[in-house]
Amino acid sequence: MSSTSQKHRDFVAEPMGEKPVMALAGIGEVLGKRLEEKGFDKAYVVLGQFLVLKKDEELFRDWLKDTCGANVKQQGDCYGCLKEWCDAFL
Amino acid sequence: MSQFVENPAHLSKFRLKSDLVAHDVALPPSKSKKEVYVGLHLQHIGQKNAVDFSSDEEDQVQDVSDKEEDTEMPDPSGLTDDDLKAALLELGVKAGPIVASTRALYEKKLRKLLQSNGHGCLNGVEKGVLYSDSEEEEENGEEEDKELGSEGEKEETVKQSDQAQQGSSQMESRRSLSTSSDTEIELNGSNVQKHWSRSNRLDMPIVDTMKNQSLYYTPKASPYKWKMKLTQEPVKDTFKDMFPNTDATTTGIYATRRRPIKGAAGRPVQYAYPDTPVSPTTLEKREVERRLVPIQIQILVFLIVMCLLYLIYVCVEDNSFGPSVALLDSLYQGSDSEEGLLLQAETQDVPALSGQE
Numbered sequence: 001m002s003s004t005s006q007k008h009r010d011f012v013a014e015p016m017g018e019k020p021v022m023a024l025a026g027i028g029e030v031l032g033k034r035l036e037e038k039g040f041d042k043a044y045v046v047l048g049q050f051l052v053l054k055k056d057e058e059l060f061r062d063w064l065k066d067t068c069g070a071n072v073k074q075q076g077d078c079y080g081c082l083k084e085w086c087d088a089f090l
Numbered sequence: 091m092s093q094f095v096e097n098p099a100h101l102s103k104f105r106l107k108s109d110l111v112a113h114d115v116a117l118p119p120s121k122s123k124k125e126v127y128v129g130l131h132l133q134h135i136g137q138k139n140a141v142d143f144s145s146d147e148e149d150q151v152q153d154v155s156d157k158e159e160d161t162e163m164p165d166p167s168g169l170t171d172d173d174l175k176a177a178l179l180e181l182g183v184k185a186g187p188i189v190a191s192t193r194a195l196y197e198k199k200l201r202k203l204l205q206s207n208g209h210g211c212l213n214g215v216e217k218g219v220l221y222s223d224s225e226e227e228e229e230n231g232e233e234e235d236k237e238l239g240s241e242g243e244k245e246e247t248v249k250q251s252d253q254a255q256q257g258s259s260q261m262e263s264r265r266s267l268s269t270s271s272d273t274e275i276e277l278n279g280s281n282v283q284k285h286w287s288r289s290n291r292l293d294m295p296i297v298d299t300m301k302n303q304s305l306y307y308t309p310k311a312s313p314y315k316w317k318m319k320l321t322q323e324p325v326k327d328t329f330k331d332m333f334p335n336t337d338a339t340t341t342g343i344y345a346t347r348r349r350p351i352k353g354a355a356g357r358p359v360q361y362a363y364p365d366t367p368v369s370p371t372t373l374e375k376r377e378v379e380r381r382l383v384p385i386q387i388q389i390l391v392f393l394i395v396m397c398l399l400y401l402i403y404v405c406v407e408d409n410s411f412g413p414s415v416a417l418l419d420s421l422y423q424g425s426d427s428e429e430g431l432l433l434q435a436e437t438q439d440v441p442a443l444s445g446q447e
Contacts, residue, residue: 054186059195066194 026077034068166197
């Protein structure tokens, strides 16, 4: 089994509802704050962006990097988290 | 010829478009202004006054290479959403909706692709045509080579006057053949390459017919192919040399029999393979087999212990304590040797059982 964090597992376990953006795997306080400043205050807004980019990994990673300055690991965690959530619930 | 070529600025946009298509020039995005079309028209179809091609050819060649990116794709940020999407699609990228938040990303992607195409296109065209050409017309190989070379890297120029002088006479006659074949080949490649190489090829006839030397280019990457083609020139059919015994087939397809599979379908094993690697389970089995004798002893001991326990159970069940105490004492005494114990257990077991009955 690939190494997923507890945060990832928690997020993927249930519909995200109104969870804040910091509930996403890979998004901590600092990144969360930056995203909120840009208007992505809830996890579902980031989900929206993810879907608009047609779940494309490269584009989403680039977008994360540009928007909140996430590093490669954080990008990967967030992408994986959202992708798995979509596979489960979408 | 100059009659047909009016001043492009006087032509309508539609007319300019159709002219460009007729000359196989890449159309700029549909919403571009007329000036773009006029520019393209001038560039590729030539001006009214350009009767003497030789004087213009070098300019044209350089203009083509310089303006290549401009004619292909204007600056991504200047494109509309739809045009950006179309441009990405041309490069093989299926883009999603281009909204405010996604636009920047797609522009960046387009820029990246354009840059990589501009650099990689040169090699790409070569290789694209290289593999598809190798099966075709061997006789055209010589001149196709030069064409490819020119389409490859324009920076390098190598004078091949010997080849040129020999081939130049044949060149013109075969020009149409090779251009048409190349056109087809190019269609198989990517569109970007198609545009670029086609615009270059327009210059080639001018170059070749006018001059006998100097503008034959040999790219770095295809010396191997060049050599291959050269060797094919003197030796027409190397296959026949390799396999002189094979009969010529009407279709030209040759097939050689493959070495039969070892041991398959009744064929004898022709060579022995080395010992197959042993899996862990087989290793374990072998280990177990080695210890089979000790295992038997372990089973025996286990059975003895079971008998002992049974005896104890029997003794406990027995109401009368006299014989049971004696039994227990005898059991404890006999615990030194297993065999002695076994005998005692047997002898005492019988009276105990008979006593019960």
